[in-house]
Amino acid sequence: MRLAPLLLAAGLSVPAVGATALPNEPVAAVDLARYAGTWYEQAHLPMFFQRKCVADTTAHYSPNADGTLKVVNRCRTRDGSFTEARGVARMVDGRSSTLEVRFAPQWLSWLPMVWGDYWVIALDDAEYRWAMVGAPGRDYLWILSRDPQLDPEVRARLIEQARAMGYPVEKLIDTPQGSQEAAEAR
Numbered sequence: 698m699r700l701a702p703l704l705l706a707a708g709l710s711v712p713a714v715g716a717t718a719l720p721n722e723p724v725a726a727v728d729l730a731r732y733a734g735t736w737y738e739q740a741h742l743p744m745f746f747q748r749k750c751v752a753d754t755t756a757h758y759s760p761n762a763d764g765t766l767k768v769v770n771r772c773r774t775r776d777g778s779f780t781e782a783r784g785v786a787r788m789v790d791g792r793s794s795t796l797e798v799r800f801a802p803q804w805l806s807w808l809p810m811v812w813g814d815y816w817v818i819a820l821d822d823a824e825y826r827w828a829m830v831g832a833p834g835r836d837y838l839w840i841l842s843r844d845p846q847l848d849p850e851v852r853a854r855l856i857e858q859a860r861a862m863g864y865p866v867e868k869l870i871d872t873p874q875g876s877q878e879a880a881e882a883r
Contacts, residue, residue: 718861721835723794723816729766731825732817733758736841738772738872739852742865744837746782746800749774752873756841764788768798786815794820813837819858829855831864838864845874 738754741747747754750772757769766786774780784800794817801811814837819829827847830839840847840855860866 721862727793727817737845739840739847740869742838754872835864
């Protein structure tokens with residue numbers, strides 16, 4: 698019985714396995730008008746719906762009159778053709794940094810399972826040149842840039858931030874953009 702307090706004390710002094718240094722939460726706010734436009738994917742966690750994408754992945758957002766965003770995701774497939782998915786994003790609880798995205802037909806929008814979490818967890822507040830998107834369960838992660846190639850230092854900083862937030866960054870898949878590497882992926 699004397700051993701239990703010692704073990705408890707020792708356990709409290711050792712960081713928990715998988716503990717994170719930063720909370721996994723969205724940024725305070727996103728100006729959706731400034732966020733609109735084209736973003737180039739730099740890296741992502743493996744996703745079933747991106748299994749055919751090998752390069753040149755982009756996301757284009759445009760505001761709708763009802764406050765939602767039109768979403769067009771596009772990527773190059775192994776045979777060199779492009780595939781495209783169209784959807785809509787909506788704010789959750791009035792927060793512009795906490796969105797849900799749906800690619801299913803509009804008539805299914807009443808089903809909760811057709812909406813996927815889209816949290817803007819890091820953003821270049823000054824110029825909106827880069828963003829990082831995640832989710833509450835840490836199962837989604839995208840690093841995005843307004844330019845086809847993100848500054849390597851910014852990219853490294855974002856990966857370290859995601860790691861500190863508990864994302865499995867060792868599983869990140871790089872996304873070639875309009876380069877020799879993209880051509881070779883075809």
